[in-house]
Amino acid sequence: MPEYTICPNCHFHEPSTTVCSKCGTIFEQWYSAHQPLPPREPDAAIAEAVALMEQQRTIELDRWRQAKRIAILIILAALAIALIKLVATYRHLFSNA
Numbered sequence: 001m002p003e004y005t006i007c008p009n010c011h012f013h014e015p016s017t018t019v020c021s022k023c024g025t026i027f028e029q030w031y032s033a034h035q036p037l038p039p040r041e042p043d044a045a046i047a048e049a050v051a052l053m054e055q056q057r058t059i060e061l062d063r064w065r066q067a068k069r070i071a072i073l074i075i076l077a078a079l080a081i082a083l084i085k086l087v088a089t090y091r092h093l094f095s096n097a
């Protein structure tokens with residue numbers, strides 16, 4: 001079974017291991033002229049950025065929860081005031097009758 005290699009220049013699957021029959025790239029020359037990319041390690045900067053984003057999202061969610069709580073309290077207070085006024089009005093009406 002012949003060994004296949006992928007041309008680094010045109011990505012042609014090449015049965016020959018020395019030269020690409022499609023674009024003529026000599027692999028040895030190509031690799032000596034191009035530094036292969038270093039193996040990718042988990043990027044510390046990306047991990048840090050993701051952690052920061054998650055932290056900010058948590059803070060944002062906390063702020064939203066707090067804002068919601070305050071809004072509910074304001075609505076409840078308004079309803080309580082309205083109810084008290086309503087009761088007072090009815091009491092006034094019925095005490096005069």
Ligand SMILES: [Zn+2]
Nearest residue numbers: 007010020023
């Ligand atoms: Zn090629």
